[in-house]
Amino acid sequence: DGGITQSPKYLFRKEGQNVTLSCEQNLNHDAMYWYRQDPGQGLRLIYYSQIVNDFQKGDIAEGYSVSREKKESFPLTVTSAQKNPTAFYLCASSIVGGLKSQYFGPGTRLLVL
């Protein structure tokens, strides 16, 4: 099956700890995205990447970091600098160029202990 996978489904973070969320796609999409969703709110863009080894900050990048070493993978690290990390994190991918939409993974819920 083609699609986007995110792991884990639930993740717990202790104070001062960095955690990494995984996102993998086999859709052969060049672009990948990370969003944060808080209860009752829309999606806010954290980082996005349109090509391997390149990425740009979104609207709420502070306290997060990413890498794009492979086309299929776009991991997100929530650092200790992110003071309010509890949220639902969504990864998406799309082709680049043309008016095409994004396809989302199932999400990872991050909770702080």
Place this chain on the structure above:
Amino acid sequence: GENVEQHPSTLSVQEGDSAVIKCTYSDSASNYFPWYKQELGKGPQLIIDIRSNVGEKKDQRIAVTLNKTAKHFSLHITETQPEDSAVYFCAASIGETSGSRLTFGEGTQLTVNP
């Protein structure tokens, strides 16, 4: 940057009735408008989209209309069913030059009562 406003935030209808969700956008350069359905605890799923050179698009019980002059677009669901209950998000994109970067509305919780 682009700003997308979505109304209403909650909508409750009886099964079989129609539901309408409206969005406005601020950047006249936006040219692509997808709609997503998100069920509880899951990622959003694309249900329909429209491009700026089209005024209306239909897919079975779902339709989307676009008014570029007024900078607003709407989602119409006819003959609603309980399985239509979910959160619906609209989004806007400038498309080509921004690599499909989307700006989302804040969502509408639709409840279809049997």
